[in-house]
């Protein structure tokens with residue numbers, strides 16, 4: 001309980017210092033979030049539902065460079081949010097703030113109504129296990145087999161037995177079509193296969209939210225399709241909550257419940273994929289979409 005109280009005080013202190021309003025009351029935030037998002041997402045809202053991720057007035061600077069400016073975003077249970085935007089717009093920084101890899105300069109991030117932005121080092125580890133991340137560069141351990149890469153976090157972070165972790169690893173490797181490659185090490189796998197191992201590893205942790213940072217950008221074109229197929233299957237059939245930064249417009253159009261367009265550290269526009277792609281409201285969105293066709 002002490003930890004929680006210290007955390008709240010810490011958050012209030014920082015909020016007061018930066019002149020940021022304290023986080024909203026959870027029920028009020030859920031109600032306002034629903035009113036805001038109900039026409040912007042294909043998500044099927046439950047009565048009184050609270051978002052899984054709630055970002056309020058998020059700001060992040062590196063030195064004098066302000067990278068995120070007053071970002072406000074909810075992600076709902078099972079929702080697939082695709083984030084688009086030019087390079088340097090702050091997409092990775094936003095994901096890294098959600099995943100506690102960066103400390104926000106100010107603002108609030110809640111996971112299931114629990115403030116994570118003021119988290120002390122001790123509960124960072126606990127909070128981070130709720131957040132899965134798939135990186136552009138896979139970030140697998142090169143000296144471990146595909147199976148071991150999926151096993152290790154389950155044992156170390158979740159405290160599972162080797163037997164349980166191996167069962168789960170084989171299950172998730174089968175889902176991504178790599179059961180036969182379980183004993184191969186990353187250098188013996190194609191980039192697409194490595195990324196599918198990384199997805200299996202993230203899913204095996206059963207996070208509350210799975211974050212993807214340009215998961216296909218480092219792949220040869222012919223390998224992109226297989227990774228997108230795995231992500232599509234995950235999005236449509238697993239009920240997983242996903243935030244996906246990608247330039248794959250076909251994926252965004254087909255799979256997203258909501259598309260968010262960021263530029264210059266600001267959420268410029270968000271909405272249903274057909275609205276954002278076919279009838280963008282903002283000139284900057286139109287220009288960006290024109291530039292990548």
Ligand SMILES: Nc1ncnc2c1ncn2[C@@H]1O[C@H](COP(=O)(O)OP(=O)(O)O)[C@@H](O)[C@H]1O
Nearest residue numbers: 062065067085086087088089090091092093094
């Ligand atoms: N650790 C860092 N130190 C300084 N500047 C950074 C750091 N990380 C990101 N930036 C800057 O923040 C801006 C946004 O970067 P990023 O979030 O990676 O954008 P995106 O993922 O949309 O391409 C860029 O101008 C980048 O140079």
Ligand SMILES: [Mg+2]
Nearest residue numbers: 091092093214
């Ligand atoms: Mg990036």
